[in-house]
Amino acid sequence: MFYTRKCGEIEESDFGSEQTLCGWLQDTRNLGGIAFLQLRDITGVLQLTLLKKKLGDENFKSWANINRESIILVRGIVKGNKEAPGGVEMLPDNIELMNEAETPLPLGVIDKIDSEIETRLNARYLDLRKTKIAANFQIRAAISGAVHKHLRRENFLEVQTPKIIASATEGGTSLFEMKYFDKTAYLAQSPQLYKQMLMSGGLERVYEVGPAFRAEEHNTPRHLNEFISIDIEMSFANDDVVMGVMERLVATAARAVSKETKVLKTLGIEPIEVELPLPRITYDEAVEMAQGKVEWGEDLSMEATRAIAKQMNGFYFITKWPLSLKPFYIQPDDDPKYSKGFDFMYNEIEMTSGGQRVHDVNLLRERLKEQGLDPEGFNHYLDPFRYGMPPHAGWGLGLDRLTMIFAGAKNVRECVLFPRDRTRMTP
């Protein structure tokens, strides 16, 4: 390692000692006989105080004129200074220029002028140096860490299913096509069918955190064509049981985020509190709450969910959806007008859908026919149901969108390092 301490991790007990620090030279203020430099690393910003008298004319001049965002290594005594950012400063004996930044920068790092998101994404390597932007990805990592920890604690086995698949699953309109040697293949839009195969395979509780791909031509602040999906599937469970897994997971994530006090302070937001159990309303109740914004049997429009959100606060479930609104693999309720499918909501935003699955192969064939699909074309899918498929339920939840909620971001692109949308596939 090149350094002895990180900028944000110098403690009072270090005061008076010589340390070596590395990072980006964020800013320089030269007042003639004295210059203040800001050194930044991932943990914070530290002030370097240069005294011309101490360093000599030449060193003072060259060090106070290093281009912003260059990589430097500094060695010197650290001490307390109430006026310095973080309350600490270093009086360097030496500054080594490790890698000089060209000038001008294509994007300012500390300048107050806000850039367009397109400009920022083009120079993401500079955009990420802003502490407020990096903070979104620290929130994201806190959530994904909580996901792994929580689902393992609930005895879910982490799995990885293939992203290259041979055929369309839920209709092929939103699949990306690719060449697989001399054949045609597609990118998986969801691990749905694989998760179900694993239920037949007896793994009982599985989860996957991995990419999913949808070739949909939307252009909204909430949709991307490549996203990270958190998926679970669970045997001998119904919709109710997996809603329980979901709410406990989200509560664990909320706790993990609430511990990121420094990051939350950077973002200037309060942590979201999740109190269990989360409210559950039925689709029928939701339609009523939407007060004429939706007819029974229609999907809930943005207008309808906005009306509902006025009466709900934070996370909640909408249960017992009409069977006709759910995919063929969702289990009908006792009254077959309804299903054992649910949506998971945050205010007016749909976070997930899930439900109990059809596990009876004959019912599955019927359901396929009802939705105008030919069961013969689904033999690969149906086989695992013929030889011992338990009742099972599950859901899939977008990590990007969950991060957006917890980070208080308005555009999912703020929480995805290198987003992919209709018009963007670089960098």
Next chain:
Amino acid sequence: MFYTRKCGEIEESDFGSEQTLCGWLQDTRNLGGIAFLQLRDITGVLQLTLLKKKLGDENFKSWANINRESIILVRGIVKGNKEAPGGVEMLPDNIELMNEAETPLPLGVIDKIDSEIETRLNARYLDLRKTKIAANFQIRAAISGAVHKHLRRENFLEVQTPKIIASATEGGTSLFEMKYFDKTAYLAQSPQLYKQMLMSGGLERVYEVGPAFRAEEHNTPRHLNEFISIDIEMSFANDDVVMGVMERLVATAARAVSKETKVLKTLGIEPIEVELPLPRITYDEAVEMAQGKVEWGEDLSMEATRAIAKQMNGFYFITKWPLSLKPFYIQPDDDPKYSKGFDFMYNEIEMTSGGQRVHDVNLLRERLKEQGLDPEGFNHYLDPFRYGMPPHAGWGLGLDRLTMIFAGAKNVRECVLFPRDRTRMTP
């Protein structure tokens, strides 16, 4: 939940109590007045003892004749029985047939006859029901859990980089091509360039566990066209530092696997012990140890690594490779005939390669030219190096291959749920 206990989790304190169990009916042995059924779930196998006298002719007959691998729910008193598998049996009062398996099965689950791996992969949903096969995936999940835990403990930030990319990175020969709306895109063969962009972005320590895709036409027990890569990148670090991260990670994984005593017993293997620090030999020493099987400046052939493995045991590093054998982004050593690139080995198997990267943009341009590549074509890649790129190092390690080692498997397909190779893209 449908059940009160799992088959393998009944304890002495449960003896005499009524329990409900769910699972797969693995086997039936009908002796006339008494029948022994084997109920299997993910935790183990439990004996169900049916007494004709107790249950009546009709129940006895129908329950003792349920097709193997059907899903059943049983309720009854559990008790100790030293002759039963696991030492426990249940005398069921009721058996509910939840989902009947068709007969004959396309693949036996408990039959002693070994099937070809191709047959098994075609019916993976049945293959996975074998406890020895499922065990490989429990080892795999133990390793991936250890990876997340360890890298987070060492302050690595979990990230996800895009799998859809606009252009070839290290030469385009092994890329899968795809349609991205009206453009052509490729599947990422490695997160290499993105990890490096994040170093410029100041995230300092990142890791990713995600799929990687290589369109190589190999056909070996160790290669697949889609695999899970564990990647790290670390700023202000050299090859030596990231080799340290690697060896500590592998030691953590080894400890996690060694705790899976039940799974190891199922597989009939001893846990691999990893003692730190791991041995490090230089490329020059390796060539000498290969005793004429390789000329200096050539890559190590299988024959050469076999000869070396006779003198090395378990995991070790081969350091200081000739620069000419490493990609353009690997940093030259002080003597520029050599590089700061290393390989991580397990006996004769190459597990990873990694190293310190070139962080100076001018050197990078030179290195590209030396390898016959035009720096102009790499502008997207080079930009992050122009405005403050710290020295950095990293590696990428295949989860599939690591699992193969720890599970003692001879073919990587044993440790991948739904492998993708030259000839297989289903199920």
